[in-house]
Amino acid sequence: xxxxxxxxxxxxxxxxxxxxxxxxxxxxxxxxxxxxxxxxxxxxxxxxxxxxxxxxxxxxxxxxxxxxxxxxxxxxxxxxxxxxxxxxxxxxxxxxxxxxxxxxxxxxxxxxxxxxxxxxxxxxxxxxxxxxxxxxxxxxxxxxxxxxxxxxxxxxxxxxxxxxxxxxxxxxxxxxxxxxxxxxxxxxxxxxxxxxxxxxxxxxxxxxxxxxxxxxxxxxxxxxxxxxxxxxxxxxxxxxxxxxxxxxxx
Numbered sequence: 001x002x003x004x005x006x007x008x009x010x011x012x013x014x015x016x017x018x019x020x021x022x023x024x025x026x027x028x029x030x031x032x033x034x035x036x037x038x039x040x041x042x043x044x045x046x047x048x049x050x051x052x053x054x055x056x057x058x059x060x061x062x063x064x065x066x067x068x069x070x071x072x073x074x075x076x077x078x079x080x081x082x083x084x085x086x087x088x089x090x091x092x093x094x095x096x097x098x099x100x101x102x103x104x105x106x107x108x109x110x111x112x113x114x115x116x117x118x119x120x121x122x123x124x125x126x127x128x129x130x131x132x133x134x135x136x137x138x139x140x141x142x143x144x145x146x147x148x149x150x151x152x153x154x155x156x157x158x159x160x161x162x163x164x165x166x167x168x169x170x171x172x173x174x175x176x177x178x179x180x181x182x183x184x185x186x187x188x189x190x191x192x193x194x195x196x197x198x199x200x201x202x203x204x205x206x207x208x209x210x211x212x213x214x215x216x217x218x219x220x221x222x223x224x225x226x227x228x229x230x231x232x233x234x235x236x237x238x239x240x241x242x243x244x245x246x247x248x249x250x
Contacts (some may be wrong), residue, residue: 028249035105040071076125083126089112135248143207183216
């Protein structure tokens with residue numbers, strides 16, 4: 001049985017991650033970022049089955065928790081947590097030369113944002129990364145944050161995260177919205193189903209179109225499940241993540 005070790009990157013109860021290591025030399029390092037529309041009501045328990053499956057397959061899995069809205073999170077705290085949690089990998093017994101972030105829903109937004117941290121201006125939340133995210137699997141990611149706010153996907157999820165709408169807060173949205181940061185240096189694989197009732201398939205379409213037009217490496221693969229089959233280790237949609245990892249880690 002794979003066991004995880006809790007490692008803290010801050011004093012807040014939500015500032016920690018769970019590191020699961022395989023019983024053999026790791027094939028690579030994978031950061032798991034859970035979803036839940038950035039709300040504190042959801043936590044890294046959503047990522048535990050994925051981290052366990054990754055470790056069983058030979059990967060070092062870093063299941064990262066962060067402060068969510070309603071629990072001290074929001075802009076910029078949630079982003080600062082994700083940055084600090086990923087940078088903590090530099091002190092842990094893992095290979096940080098190639099790091100893939102796998103993020104579901106809101107976690108997909110955070111994963112792609114993290115891959116672009118190197119392009120953030122000095123002083124911005126998450127700038128000057130210590131550990132680079134070199135590949136991303138976005139699982140039905142909210143990759144058009146301003147659109148999410150304007151279209152009220154998830155209700156008030158995006159305005160609650162950012163402290164207002166994109167017309168009120170254009171600069172924070174420019175720093176936080178993945179589609180505003182294209183291209184990122186990482187390869188981004190977007191997995192999404194047209195049957196998704198939580199996050200529109202069009203968000204992945206828009207991101208990939210913008211990223212490739214800007215010269216980035218981004219691909220969209222249409223899946224046959226729904227929003228949650230992506231985080232079911234027994235589902236074919238999760239198998240698509242596993243199949244992509246070797247290429248993303250080389």
